[in-house]
Structure formats: C-alpha cells, structure tokens
Amino acid sequence: TQLLEQSPQFLSIQEGENLTVYCNSSSVFSSLQWYRQEPGEGPVLLVTVVTGGEVKKLKRLTFQFGDARKDSSLHITAAQPGDTGLYLCAGSNSGYALNFGKGTSLLVTP
Amino acid sequence: EAGVAQSPRYKIIEKRQSVAFWCNPISGHATLYWYQQILGQGPKLLIQFQNNGVVDDSQLPKDRFSAERLKGVDSTLKIQPAKLEDSAVYLCASSLITGTQYFGPGTRLLVL
Numbered sequence: 001t002q003l004l005e006q007s008p009q010f011l012s013i014q015e016g017e018n019l020t021v022y023c024n025s026s027s028v029f030s031s032l033q034w035y036r037q038e039p040g041e042g043p044v045l046l047v048t049v050v051t052g053g054e055v056k057k058l059k060r061l062t063f064q065f066g067d068a069r070k071d072s073s074l075h076i077t078a079a080q081p082g083d084t085g086l087y088l089c090a091g092s093n094s095g096y097a098l099n100f101g102k103g104t105s106l107l108v109t110p
Numbered sequence: 111e112a113g114v115a116q117s118p119r120y121k122i123i124e125k126r127q128s129v130a131f132w133c134n135p136i137s138g139h140a141t142l143y144w145y146q147q148i149l150g151q152g153p154k155l156l157i158q159f160q161n162n163g164v165v166d167d168s169q170l171p172k173d174r175f176s177a178e179r180l181k182g183v184d185s186t187l188k189i190q191p192a193k194l195e196d197s198a199v200y201l202c203a204s205s206l207i208t209g210t211q212y213f214g215p216g217t218r219l220l221v222l
Contacts, residue, residue, distance in 0.1 A: 042201050042203070042216050043213050088152050
C-alpha cells in the first residue's frame with residue numbers, strides 16, 4: 001500500500017482567511033484526486049490531477065500536482081463556512097483502487 | 111441520474127454477531143468498490159469487483175469478511191463474527207471500468 005500523508009490533520013480558521021492543505025507521498029501516482037466529505041456522507045470528488053506541475057482551479061480552490069507526481073496541495077482563498085468538511089487526497093495508478101490519506105478536517109467559523 | 115445506494119444507513123450490533131450491508135451502484139458502472147473508514151482515518155479499500163469478478167481483495171480480512179456481486183450489479187458485504195474494531199463507516203463506490211469513483215452515503219456500523 002502506498003502511503004499518503006496529509007497535513008495539517010486539523011484546521012480551524014475564521015471566515016475570509018486563506019489556507020493550504022498538503023498531501024505527500026514517497027511514491028509516484030499516475031493521478032491524484034481531492035475529495036471533500038461532509039458528516040454522514042460519502043466523499044465527493046473535487047478534482048483529479050494527472051500531469052506533473054499541473055494546476056487546476058475550482059472557484060476559490062486551487063489544486064497543484066507536484067512535478068514528480070508524488071505530492072499535491074489544495075489552497076482555499078477567502079474560506080467560507082460552507083467549506084467546512086474533511087478534505088481527502090487519494091492517489092491511484094491506472095485502473096486500481098484509490099489510496100487515501102487520513103484527511104484534513106477543516107472548520108470555518110463565521 | 112441516481113447515485114450509489116447503500117443500506118442500511120446505520121447498524122448497531124453486539125460483538126460476535128453477524129451483519130450484512132447492501133450496495134446498488136450507478137447503472138452501467140462495471141466496477142464496484144467496498145471501503146472501510148475508521149473514525150479519524152481515510153477510507154481503506156476492502157475489495158474491488160469488475161463486473162462479478164474480484165480484482166483486488168488483498169486487504170479484506172477473509173476470516174470474517176466476505177463480499178459478493180453475483181450478477182455484476184448490486185453487492186453485499188458481510189461480517190461474521192463482528193469484532194469491536196470493525197466499528198467504522200462502510201463505503202461503497204462505483205465507476206465505469208476505470209475512472210472517477212462515485213461514493214454512496216455509507217453504512218455506519220457500531221459493534222458493542
């Protein structure tokens with residue numbers, strides 16, 4: 001099993017602040033996904049990155065895949081209470097199931 | 111389009127009892143996954159099916175866990191007998207042969 005380390009594990013910020021979440025591995029992945037999971041629900045896909053150095057934007061969320069395809073980051077600008085949830089990164093290698101990190105639990109207070 | 115359906119949503123049992131979970135994937139999705147998510151951790155794959163064949167069950171504790179997908183559509187996951195450490199959320203996901211996985215809401219199991 002290829003391990004993915006996420007940091008920080010917990011993050012509590014106020015509305016309007018910026019934050020970055022990191023996902024690191026010693027292994028190379030063909031693709032990396034970011035999911036958000038809300039209490040009582042399954043994970044929902046936010047983005048998939050496949051190319052080293054790739055940057056994708058989803059409204060206030062910016063995702064970056066490392067050049068060596070071993071690490072990734074998620075940056076949220078001007079966080080809102082609706083961003084609260086568990087952010088999970090997951091790596092995969094073509095056709096195989098996802099290897100998930102432990103997640104970053106984010107709380108955004110008004 | 112209907113999503114992945116799972117039932118029951120919650121289950122409380124005593125240790126050494128048996129329990130079964132059901133999953134109906136998105137129509138047309140050939141691949142079905144069962145994950146276990148223990149509190150404070152990310153999901154861990156238990157078993158992956160493609161149609162009705164097993165692709166990967168290397169992390170399935172086969173002495174107590176079993177899963178089947180007889181007609182290549184819906185699937186059941188069984189635990190017999192349950193242990194305290196089996197308390198977790200059991201997530202089912204489906205995808206086309208490969209590609210984006212769509213998750214169901216999960217079944218929350220508490221073993222007392």
